[in-house]
Amino acid sequence: MILPMDSIRVLDLSDSLTGPFCTRVLADYGADVIKIEDPLAGDPARRMGPFYHDEPDLEKSGLFLFLNTSKRSMTLNLQLERGKEVLKDIIRKADVVIENFKPGVMASLGLSYEALSTINPRLVMTSITNFGQSGPYRDWEGTNLTLFAMGGAMAGAGDPQREPLKTAGQMASFHVGYSSALATAMALLAADIRGAGEHVDVSFFEVAMNSIDGRIQRILEYQYSDFQPIHRVAPGSSRALGSGTFECLDGFFTFNVGPAVFPPMARMVGAEYLLEDPQWATVAARFRPEAAKEFEATLVPWCMERTKAQIRDLCIHYRVLGGPINTVADLVTDASFNARSFFQTIDHPAVGPLQYPGYQFRVHTGTGEPMPPRRPAPLLGQHTQEVLRELGYKDEEIGRLRAQGVI
Amino acid sequence: MTTTAPRPRTDLPLEGVRILDLTVVWAGPYGAMQLADWGAEVIRIESINHFANNTRGQMARPPKAMMALRAGGMGYLHNDPGERPWNRYSTFNASSRNKLSMTVDMTRPEGQEIFNRLVRVSDGLVENNVPVSMDRLGITWERLSALNPRFVMVRQPAFGLDGPYQEYRTWGNHMEAIAGHPLLRGYPGQDVSQSPSGVPSDAAGGVGGAMAFLMGLRYRKRTGQGVMIEVATAENFVPFLGDYIMDYTMNDRVSIQQGNQHFAWAPHQAYPCQGDDKWVAIVCRDDAEWQQLCTVMAVPDLAQDTRFRDSLSRWNNRDALDQIIAQWTRPQGASDVMHRLQAAGVPAGAVMNEADALADPQLRARGLFQTVTHPEAETQEQVGPLFRMGKTTNPIWRHAPRLGEDNEYIYKKVLGYSDAEYHRLEGEGHIGMDYDPSVP
Numbered sequence: 148m149i150l151p152m153d154s155i156r157v158l159d160l161s162d163s164l165t166g167p168f169c170t171r172v173l174a175d176y177g178a179d180v181i182k183i184e185d186p187l188a189g190d191p192a193r194r195m196g197p198f199y200h201d202e203p204d205l206e207k208s209g210l211f212l213f214l215n216t217s218k219r220s221m222t223l224n225l226q227l228e229r230g231k232e233v234l235k236d237i238i239r240k241a242d243v244v245i246e247n248f249k250p251g252v253m254a255s256l257g258l259s260y261e262a263l264s265t266i267n268p269r270l271v272m273t274s275i276t277n278f279g280q281s282g283p284y285r286d287w288e289g290t291n292l293t294l295f296a297m298g299g300a301m302a303g304a305g306d307p308q309r310e311p312l313k314t315a316g317q318m319a320s321f322h323v324g325y326s327s328a329l330a331t332a333m334a335l336l337a338a339d340i341r342g343a344g345e346h347v348d349v350s351f352f353e354v355a356m357n358s359i360d361g362r363i364q365r366i367l368e369y370q371y372s373d374f375q376p377i378h379r380v381a382p383g384s385s386r387a388l389g390s391g392t393f394e395c396l397d398g399f400f401t402f403n404v405g406p407a408v409f410p411p412m413a414r415m416v417g418a419e420y421l422l423e424d425p426q427w428a429t430v431a432a433r434f435r436p437e438a439a440k441e442f443e444a445t446l447v448p449w450c451m452e453r454t455k456a457q458i459r460d461l462c463i464h465y466r467v468l469g470g471p472i473n474t475v476a477d478l479v480t481d482a483s484f485n486a487r488s489f490f491q492t493i494d495h496p497a498v499g500p501l502q503y504p505g506y507q508f509r510v511h512t513g514t515g516e517p518m519p520p521r522r523p524a525p526l527l528g529q530h531t532q533e534v535l536r537e538l539g540y541k542d543e544e545i546g547r548l549r550a551q552g553v554i
Numbered sequence: 555m556t557t558t559a560p561r562p563r564t565d566l567p568l569e570g571v572r573i574l575d576l577t578v579v580w581a582g583p584y585g586a587m588q589l590a591d592w593g594a595e596v597i598r599i600e601s602i603n604h605f606a607n608n609t610r611g612q613m614a615r616p617p618k619a620m621m622a623l624r625a626g627g628m629g630y631l632h633n634d635p636g637e638r639p640w641n642r643y644s645t646f647n648a649s650s651r652n653k654l655s656m657t658v659d660m661t662r663p664e665g666q667e668i669f670n671r672l673v674r675v676s677d678g679l680v681e682n683n684v685p686v687s688m689d690r691l692g693i694t695w696e697r698l699s700a701l702n703p704r705f706v707m708v709r710q711p712a713f714g715l716d717g718p719y720q721e722y723r724t725w726g727n728h729m730e731a732i733a734g735h736p737l738l739r740g741y742p743g744q745d746v747s748q749s750p751s752g753v754p755s756d757a758a759g760g761v762g763g764a765m766a767f768l769m770g771l772r773y774r775k776r777t778g779q780g781v782m783i784e785v786a787t788a789e790n791f792v793p794f795l796g797d798y799i800m801d802y803t804m805n806d807r808v809s810i811q812q813g814n815q816h817f818a819w820a821p822h823q824a825y826p827c828q829g830d831d832k833w834v835a836i837v838c839r840d841d842a843e844w845q846q847l848c849t850v851m852a853v854p855d856l857a858q859d860t861r862f863r864d865s866l867s868r869w870n871n872r873d874a875l876d877q878i879i880a881q882w883t884r885p886q887g888a889s890d891v892m893h894r895l896q897a898a899g900v901p902a903g904a905v906m907n908e909a910d911a912l913a914d915p916q917l918r919a920r921g922l923f924q925t926v927t928h929p930e931a932e933t934q935e936q937v938g939p940l941f942r943m944g945k946t947t948n949p950i951w952r953h954a955p956r957l958g959e960d961n962e963y964i965y966k967k968v969l970g971y972s973d974a975e976y977h978r979l980e981g982e983g984h985i986g987m988d989y990d991p992s993v994p
Contacts, residue, residue: 151772176769196817197801209800213793260944279942282919287896288843292814292822293903296835297914301824302907304750306741310824311833311905313814314754315738321794322754325761330941332768333592336567337946339775346944353922356911356937358757361580363937364648366923369908370934371631371644376907378831379750392736392747399746401731406620407612430994431617463722470728472746475802475809478734478792483719489789502803504793508766508785510773513699 148516150177155335157243158234159183159218160225162190164291164317165275165351166247167214168324173243173331174217175506175521181237181534182215182525186222186554189527190215199498205527206497212524213503216493220525221534222554225256229553234258236538238267242338243331247275250285260346270344271334275327279350289351295319298355300362303377311379314359323354325507388439392472395450400458402469406433415465416449418442488517495523528554560654560963566593566948572968573767574599574672574679575653576693578609581726581756581787582682582710583649585763589680590652591939591948597964598655599672600957601665602986605993608725610640610957614989631931638988640957641930647954649760651926651936655955656964658984660691665984671969673698678706678770678780680763682787684723685711695782705780706770710763714786726756729788734795740811749811755791761940762790818865820872821847824905825880827888833905834888836879836895844868846898851882928953958987 155178159170167182167190174180184190192211199207224230238244244263246253253259253274260272274280277289295301295313305312313319327349334345357363365377389404389412404412407430413421421427421442426435450458455471462469471477479490479502494500506518531554535545548554563569571594575586590596600606605614611630612620621633631642640646659665673679679698681688688694688709698705712729713719730736730752740749766783773781792799801807816822816837824833838844841864848857856862856878861871868875883891888904895902904910912923912935923935931953939948965971965985979985 149773149777151769151776154776172765197797197805197807199804201805209804210797213796213800278916279920282916284896284916288899288901289903290837290839290901292816292824292837293835293901296824296833296905297903298906298911300752301835302831302833302905304739304752306748307831309741310814310826312739312741312750313824313835314752315735315812316795316798318735318754318794321796322758322761325758325765325794326940329588329761329765329768330943332765332772333567333941334943336768336771337943340567340569341565343945345946348942348944350920350941352916353920353938354940356917356922357940358584358760359754360752361645361756363584364580364645366908366911366937367648367934368629368644369912371629371642371931373632374909376909378907392749394745394747401727401736401751403725403727405612408607430613434617434620459722463719466723468723468725468728470724470731472731472737472749473734474737475734475795475798478732479799479802481732483713483717483722484789484792486717487714487786487789489786489792498804501800504796504799505789507762507790507793508769508783510769511695511782511784512773513779513781 148512148519151510153177155179155243156241157181157245158237158241159245161245161247161275163192163247164210164214164320165324165327166245167192168321169273169275169327169331170218170245171214171216172325172328172507176510180218181530182218182220183223183225183234184220184527186224186528186552193527204497212495212498215524216503216521218525219530219534220528221531222528224553227551227553229548229551231257233548233553235266237534238263238270240538241267242269242271242335244270244272245275245327245331246272250274250276250280264344268343269338271331271338271347272344273327273331273334273347273349275323275349276351278352280348284352291317291320294351295355295359298352298362300360300365300377303365303379304360305379307379307381319351319355319359322359323349323351326354326358386439388433388442389446390439393447393450395458396452396454398455399472400450400455400469401472402467404468406430406438409433411465412467415461415467416445418445491521493521493523496526560960561595561951564593564948566946568592568594571595571771572597572676574676576679576681576683578606578683579725580645580649580753581759582680582763583609583646584756584760586680587649587651587653588760588764588940589767593948596653597672597960598650598653598955599669600655600657601659602657602958602988603659603983603990603993604661605989610646611643614640614993636930638930638957640989641928647928647931648936650954651950652952653955654960654964655958656961657958657986664979664982666692668969668984670701673701673705675968676702677704678708678767680708680710680767682710682759682763685715685720699780703780704774704778706767706774707780707782708763708766708770708785709782710759710785710787712787714789715784726753726759727751729755729791732788733792734798738795738798738809738812741813742811742815744811746811754794755787758791758794759785759787762787815872818869820868821875821879823876823879825876825883827883827891828885829887832888834883834891835903835905837901838868839901841865843900846900847895850894850898850900924950926950926953930956956987957989958985961985
């Protein structure tokens, strides 16, 4: 299958999560991603959990295995001059460099965008940082939590009596990585048109301020609402009609209905008789402040008699907006995701075959061919020799680089 | 009204690419806006006879009672729906800048012919509807690729074009529920009905839709042929929980409410500060950052406390640790704590509301916010592009289009309809700037 990025070579200097998730997406759509790792320690994600059978091991980090599918790993010591020379050899033949060092680190290694663009004028370099390449916070520290707190909609999430909540896991970081893949693809277009590369500046803070939890619309909404800042709302205190999270037989189910689209829900719960009642018949009548509470007298016991799966199937049938509060086990065994073969089994030499989340999206070329299977994440330095040979290095030279600790 | 191209030529990477936009609600429009931000001519195809729920509001003409229920970042300017409420809705106006809008009633044969003409002169289409809605309008990949073999179509249904959930109508928060997100997001020890609702899957869907379109253009360039790309928004989001999924497939572990906890680091929490509902997030990733935190807190002995001496001890005693830190932060301003800790190299970030964001020195220094004036919704500041390029600037060139604002340009200049035909289509209810009175 021809993939959109299969003529693109990416030199990946990034580590941990944001950059590697960016290059995972580029590799998924066909790019040849050469991942540069420190010869001894490798990517720090190799030391982050969860680990296979909870045994810490550079080749058994679930986070690393997930983030680095279909890439090649090459070890290279960038502290050594010879290491930088090898790197420049790769950059001459690359289309893209991805890095997530702090601002100024690339320049201190002699690898600033200006320096690299003199050896490869068409090069796209994507720099992913906490705060961007400029500004008073440029050199500040940041993590998924602190940057979401600053940039995202955290102030509005959670119980007003308690601390505000971040999004689950390291979601904001994933979003920054994904946005960086989009940014890189956009810059490649610019490079194609102009015959000259670009330096892409992705700021975690600004990405959070844009999209996660609809921040971009909340910034406008704040001004539309005559400057009412977002605040957390006690659960149940301002619920719209037929909306909220309710207990059911085997867990919880969440709905968003509201007065305008109430009739399908009334029919779903066997309360269609309400639609004949003037108190409920019109949208305006259903806007009564007490309507939501009154309807819960019907909705709460109805939910308690049904399972998450039963309510989900009824929602599909009646076209009611709602979803089961799943566990990861519910998700991985879900009938629809499995009918579509979303999860993929990938066999890795250190941990064997495991199920991994599938592609972000699927390319349908009209031949009916499915997307190709992914390759497992590389062992540390697995492709060092292969990459050097492709660059024309002779085996004796490769041996010398190894002896000098360059690779 | 002008009939010249509304936007001057630019040197943006998507200059000259025309994209038809049939997206709804937030994820789809936000994704199409990424393409508009970088130069594409994105044409929203709308209808004055049909109201797409939750896109330009919840209803075309909302009752006054709805104004009081301003929630979830959706609302009308000054709580006043005005003459044309659909042009004053925050969600739409925040996710459609730089686009054009035309109207056509595709439920009628003439509307279908207008659509065919659009497909022939465009590069692609993006949509995020439940598949049956597109089927009803006859919008299929087979038809579009027959009309234009180089066409790029991005389809973004919630759960995909096939499978048991293909008819399942959901918002982002329901897809997230299915993916396991709200369960993880809740407070430890509290039932999940208390979990906040978010839309990270919509945000991811927007980025995914735009990325998919660029991949389609690249595929076309490689092969000379068009392509259809399917972004099931829920599938597009699931990898964001990749570490939890791997923990399950590797170790059979099912994680529940995590709140602000990290799986290995402590402290990792939002702490209360001086003022009404002010908080600062603080994280120590290693012993060095912990020792720096103790120094700034002026309790160097704490660094030697056996309960907190190493990562694992801090994590095991994180509740006690959080109490000590909260005691220190409570009388201080969130921004002051942030600056003091950052000066010492400790990751810290104030929990910022919109007022904090709009006043933030970093965002101001980088010019993130841009002033946009809307003909029916006054002047505000909007958040600028998702990312920057060193040699390319892309200021916001226009407000989110009013319903049908670009009809004349699109019908006459893009499609070549005569003045007489335009007038006839106006009379027949295809062209207009107001929803038909029968639309609620």
